[in-house]
Amino acid sequence: MALRYAIIIALEDKQATGYEITKWFDNGLGYFWHASHQQIYLELKKMTEEGLVTFVEIEQEGKPAKKIYQTTASGFAALDQWLQLPVKPMPVKDTLLMKIFAGSRMEPAILLAEVERHRTQNRQLLAEFHEIERCFQPVAEKPVKYQYAYLTLRNGITYLEGWLKWSDEVVSFLQLQEQSR
Amino acid sequence: MALRYAIIIALEDKQATGYEITKWFDNGLGYFWHASHQQIYLELKKMTEEGLVTFVEIEQEGKPAKKIYQTTASGFAALDQWLQLPVKPMPVKDTLLMKIFAGSRMEPAILLAEVERHRTQNRQLLAEFHEIERCFQPVAEKPVKYQYAYLTLRNGITYLEGWLKWSDEVVSFLQLQEQSR
């Protein structure tokens, strides 16, 4: 049920195609939700049937026709109702932690390589987030809406910083393990 | 596919019932995976059919019979093979962040109450983790296996610390919003 509200939020101030919503979830500001294009197209179809969104189809030369979606009044009403509901804590599912927990079954070098791979990815992501953060400055002068968005960006940044700090501990430990064979 | 490996890891050094595995995921050391009892019973059934685990049924007075599971050699082999595979990054799905992103649509007081609720929960969880952390001390003197487990606990602690630090920013901002009505 949350996906549809994520879509309505994505469509809040700009109309967009399913393709664009997918992009938005993948990179840019979608650091709080992810969905595949298949899922999004299906959900948009259902939402259209339920009157939460409408679309205009636009023919294009050399490209497939696109459907530009926008949220209806009923869609926004549904979002506002949903926003009032309490959030249940998301169940933890972390495959990397699972592997570290069972790490003594593996060769330290292999686990270390895996951790380093994630570190590189997360360092890159953090750099991107810092890049985006600069666009928000000075925050206090931006519209209130941007300030809320900024908080979610800050969440991404503090999360990644904490994760990278933690991963230092992991790397040190694994290097020790590797040395003592 | 990851659930079965989480179960094999849970059964690594002690045999257990489905009920106990569920408890283990819920509280205690299950801060890297969660699954409902329905899911676990079903998975254990499939795993038994595939020869990854076996069980002994024990009749009890006044309580329903229980099945004590343990991993087979083929189960451990499957785990060790899986551990070599690269981990794909878990897709982000954070409902609270979604609500904060759309926060300008809500009354600040309501969102603030929601955030405070999560803060209370996370503070409690952090206290529990700190409690468990003390049992690990001094880490260097514990068996290597415990040291790997300790790293995953450390992940939980640094995550929660970072989250709580971030939530301070959120609370300050929402209090300001509330004051300026």
Next chain:
DNA sequence: GACAGCATGTAAGAGGTTACATGATTGG
């Protein structure tokens, strides 16, 4: 008397992934 804990399960349905399918344009 009601609720929590122990201990197992089935079944329906929602949510999500993977694979497949199409087809033109642009950049390396």
Next chain:
DNA sequence: CCAATCATGTAACCTCTTACATGCTGTC
């Protein structure tokens, strides 16, 4: 020439949640 970008979708399958079902014991 291959890959990526734009742009849509279907179908099979796996995963996970929610609801239902049972039944005894011990505590408030």
